[in-house]
Amino acid sequence: MMANCCGLLTYQKKPVPLKSVEVKLEVRGHVAKVVSTLSYENEEDKPIEADFVFPLPGDAAVCHFSAKTGQTEIVAEVKEKQEAREEYDDALSYGYQAYLLEESEPSADVFSLCVGSLPPGESASIRLEYVTELAVQADDGLKFCLPAVLHPRYQPLGSEGSSLQVTSVPASLVPYNLSFSARLSSPRPVSKVESNCPLDHLQYLNTKQTRATVNLAEGYKFDRDVELLIYYKDAHRPTAVVEAGQASAKPGTLMGDPVVMLSLYPGFPQPEMSSVSSCGEFVFLLDRSDSMKNCIGSAKDTLLLLLKSLPMGCYFNIYSFGWSYEHMFPKSVEYSEETIEEALKIVKEMCTDQGGTNILGALQHIYSQSYIPNQPRQLFVFTDGDVWNIKEVLDLVKKNSGSHRCFSFGFGQGASSAFINGLAKEGGGHAQFITENDMMQPKVMQSLRFALQTAVMDISVNWNLPKGVSVTVLSPPITKLIQGQRSLVYAQLTGQSSETAAGCGTVKYRLAGHRFRNQQHFSLKPAEDTG
Template sequence: MKCCGLLNAEKEPVPLKSVEVELEVRAHVATVVSTLNYENKEDKPLEAVFVFPLPGDAAVCHFSAKIGQTEIVAEVKEKQKAHEEYDDALSSGQQAFLLEESDQSPDIFSLSVGSLRPGESASIRLEYVTELAVQADEGLRFCLPAVINPRYQPQGSEDVCIQVTSVPASLVPYSLSFSARVSSPRPVSKVESNCPLDALQYLNTEQTQATVKLVGGHKFDRDVELLIYYKDAHQPTAVVEAGQASAKPGSLMGDPVVMLSLYPEFPQAVMSSVASCGEFVFLLDRSGSMDGARIKSARETLLLLLKSLPMGCYFNIYSFGSNHEHIFSESVEYSQKTMEEALKKIEEMGADLGGTEILEPLKHIYSQPCIPSQPRQLFVFTDGEVGNTKEVINLVRKNSGSHRCFSFGIGEGASSALINGLAKEGGGHAQFITDTDRMQPKVMQSLRFSLQPAVMDISVKWDLPKGVSVTALSPPITALFQGQRSLVYAQLTGQSSEAAEGCVTVKYSLAGHPSQNQLHFSLKPAEDTGLPVHRLAARTLIGSLEMEERGSGGDKEEGVKKKVVELSVQSGVSSAFTAFIAVNKGDGEVLQGPLVVRNVPTPRMMACCMPMPQYRNSISRLIPMRDYCYQSDVSESCLPKQPPRDPLLQLVSLQKASGCWVLDPALAAALGKTSEEVEKPKPASVNQEVWATILALIWLHGFKMDAQEEWELLAMKAVSWLHAQNAPCVTECVEAGNALLGFNVQKDALGL
């Protein structure tokens, strides 16, 4: 084992000098151009290896290198061929650059910069496009990851581990400059970030275009997260993008491509009735990297979730690390007794189960028979540091007919490929929670989604002018949620008049009622935009084909693989079976002396140890293979300190499974009163539980309106319980409760 830190005792300078990132956001598509500047300050020829994360569904579409005045543009080639070209170039003294996706996880790339001569500089330009996810508060989230947390390889895995040198953020030897330009059909209301930004500059009076950049001197010591807010972001939209003039008509790149953003609106009558059934399975990561604030926040979130579950449902809680545990041998009916038993176990949960073996607990969950008329809803909480991402997602896809999967990526460095893949293949919803976020609002939003009726029989119908035909490029829509975006890509073939209009209708069945939403759009393509929609459509299709390849065998597998390689080469978008290769033929002068490898450090959030890499091929140089090992020795001092228990959680913890509260000293303390103060004003004809429950509701509305999304469901349960009691003197209770707690909360605001 070789511990992390700067590469050697002499602290030799690392060749990556600076990173420049330009972000262009059009509506909800981001085009990201990164320029990496290298310099070899050593007296020997050098190979630099830079390993970095990208969004799991990003379409990497351009890669070029500039050495001195010579620029070479990389081509996409079949992976094995690209590797051979790279090795041949280096052994014959030419410079070469290789960019490829990890075999195990599509959100990790490694860039090998081959044989920089002493004193020489190289500038590498990398471009990718990605869709921006919509957050709970309707902001669009862009994340530029700084961190590659070591990925845990399951025991018995044959994959070789990659050597990533992590250094404390203060010693990261390169700087980052970052600027963003945002344009949208609707005004840009604000842009927020976890890093200091210069003021937002509007470029026009309609405020539909704006620029923003990071304050200068930013040390790339954490993920850069941008949240972009538009006015009326929830309107459905269509973008038609013209094909590439040089590409063949009838091909994906030659034809126009349309991207539809659909926001289904469900009837209010259906949405107001929350489901009172379901099997809720919670799967919690308890690996060493969840230590400190993360595991504490997860425990508090599970408390809120359990209190918010409807009576009559079933539930179970699994946790995993190197092995897995469950609270009940099978899902049990939700009651006061089972809820208390679960909460007791949750209190004892620590980040003490070792590695991140998520595959086995998932297999165990799927092996349990489903409970009739209790739809299974799976909630997965993990910091996502696993190496076998593709295998895990494949398992969820195979079982997608039996459940919906809601996933939560906790902390910086959580694999976007894993978190998004779980939700996408499981017909659920994904959320990312950085260490500064409160987990609870996002999780409760997903619980509300899981309580929405499942949308069945989803179909997309196109109505286009004569002479225009459509080919769907996206997989069929499997999940729709109120107010959540669904993206659909399609290729349009044929000709129509300039003024032509198309229409798309999404039909579905919701709680047994047939429903539909329609979107009319102009077929006139937008002006040249650099083909981001075509590239995202190609990436979507490649992703579907890669999934198909994993589920097939023999000749079919080879056929699918061939199709992926063809599509990847044609669209210039990377895939699991291709790589970008650039060779500078130059003067072919053979390099003198051995080639030295420098692994460029990435900033770290935590201490870690890495295994030594293995040698590859004929040249004796260390080339990292793709994937990561993990040893859990995170010290709690690295993580932010949490305040003592929140008064909201204190009150919530006292609620009964039925929804009511009991009048006792613990409730009085949570309300900030003595037992006597709480008991004295109770109207004589009212029982103690009704009085206690009304007081708790008044306190929530009076003190905690800013956190309403966290307690809304458990308050609805309390109101239902009160209605069922047919209690007298409710108005009198509300007035007395307001007087006691010093509020003026109206009876109808409480739902009474």
């Protein structure tokens, strides 16, 4: 194994000293905007050429990037990849400062920046802004994670894949402090904020407690990922946030028009929910590659708990993979005392002895197996996401999404959010992330509860708006609805309306052969905050 650090690195992979980190977090409802400023200094007596490598959530959208060296500041423009690379090479050949920011080919949650030549004694200040949705946890908290950029990420020697196993850095070895502040606003009151790191007291900015601020305690050493859990009162009630367009942008454009975010929690009718399935074919797929060495125990514990919690009469099978794959039974077997006892014994003896990560072959074999009548297939994947062919794997899951649901579990602090979330998104299931400090049981039982729910079909969203106002939906179509899980819909609102005007979004769907609808009314007046 070899270390592959994040942060500012020379072309020889030697870290450039990091002097300070400042992060400002703005949370609105279920979405977060993150503004990070990182300062580095070349302490060598000669110029260095460096890359800036940093991990992001897989679904993050970078909305601003700038780099400042001495008195020169460069603000990034979005360009076609090849054109950007050619301009970057030309600038370097003329001796100019140049920066190239691009998404890593192997993994969509790692971005890299070519900083170019940094003179001796010169500082580089990098400012990055991105927007991301916050994942809902089993206890209804919204989780934000700030990755510690000094953590090394690992990959097998000779592997072309991006590596994602993270090890912790002792606080005594971290030569800088982190300045971190969060500003929260929501239609629902903020009830509390928790963290794995010391926080100052939560301060409310209004009497309704819908706006608040919280800071990381001064002097905290950034020696591990910073996790923030945000809790709202009445978390399961649907909400809507309307944000005003930018005053400098032209009306009728995306940036000039207001945008609405609907947060939907469908309340399924009780009679249909009481007929929750007690059957199904449960296929478990365990990553036994080398990169799982530090978290195979947690993955096995998760699998064992799921196996013990399955309903009698269902069917199951267990696959594991590394360079190749193995299956416990030639085909799925009925869940009984005998079969589960045999499975538990074999799982307890499993270890990371399978080499690299080739999940594609295992999935292809699983999808080639015939389906059991009246036993809906549910696929559970346990991995750290250290996969070199992410797009090919996700395309395969999407191609087979009509015949199964995929529930994914990511293990370790460096688990690939792009891959873990992608499996659940393309497979119509749910993603969970489990680190060594997480309480595993509620997450496992939540995913199993989701898997036992009857699949919702024919989902559509309709809009009822005042005359003169039109809507353009910006988010992909909703492909799944699960009881207790929120769905977000974004839409651009074009046209003029009065400040007292209101709109309505309606979600229609079919469950257990019956048609249902959920409505959410909202004011067209934009929120006070802009972002």
